[in-house]
Amino acid sequence: MSGSFLLSERLEKYIYEFGVNETEVEKELRLYSLVEHSTTSHLQISPDQSEFLKIIIKLGNYKNILELGTYLGYSTLGMALTTSGTITTIDKDDRFIKKAYIFWKKSNVSHKIKFIRGMAIDEIEKLPLNSFDMIFIDADKTNNIKYYEKCKSLLSSEGILIFDNVLWKGKVSENTKDPKVLKIKEFNNYVKNDNYFEISLISIGDGMMLCKKKNLK
Numbered sequence: 001m002s003g004s005f006l007l008s009e010r011l012e013k014y015i016y017e018f019g020v021n022e023t024e025v026e027k028e029l030r031l032y033s034l035v036e037h038s039t040t041s042h043l044q045i046s047p048d049q050s051e052f053l054k055i056i057i058k059l060g061n062y063k064n065i066l067e068l069g070t071y072l073g074y075s076t077l078g079m080a081l082t083t084s085g086t087i088t089t090i091d092k093d094d095r096f097i098k099k100a101y102i103f104w105k106k107s108n109v110s111h112k113i114k115f116i117r118g119m120a121i122d123e124i125e126k127l128p129l130n131s132f133d134m135i136f137i138d139a140d141k142t143n144n145i146k147y148y149e150k151c152k153s154l155l156s157s158e159g160i161l162i163f164d165n166v167l168w169k170g171k172v173s174e175n176t177k178d179p180k181v182l183k184i185k186e187f188n189n190y191v192k193n194d195n196y197f198e199i200s201l202i203s204i205g206d207g208m209m210l211c212k213k214k215n216l217k
Contacts, residue, residue, distance in 0.1 A: 080109035
């Protein structure tokens, strides 16, 4: 199971059978994560989320993609397999990168991927403006508002931001004092009231927020 709070095991199995087109290497990486890193595998997006990102890339023909939060590189792999461009992925923890590169090389996409080790909030300050047409943010949730504001200037005119874990197992709808949940709720409200992007909150996986630059023509 991916850990999605919305799906039963039976329904998730059905979706994976009919709506997920993993390559053998993607499946191998996902299962490796589940078996060898069971305590942290929840940090990885689910296969249906990966398929969703692939469709977004195809629809937008996105070629310059930034990812904040790499983990074992499952989402990185899926996006690299889809785009004809490049992926820049940032993570403060490089313990898993050697293993990720094994799977990336196996899929013949390692040449498309540039890994940057460091704190995402610092590293994005060093990136060129207007240089990415898609940014996928799956890093520490407490900095989401900062990522949101800083990434505005990194996006091209037709760019899209995608945030993961914006529903946090459904707890954003609850009356809670959990500081992490409160931070995510604060972020969701901030984006809604900012009126800078066209937004859509999708209940896939643990919730994904799509922020698309408005067409001002």
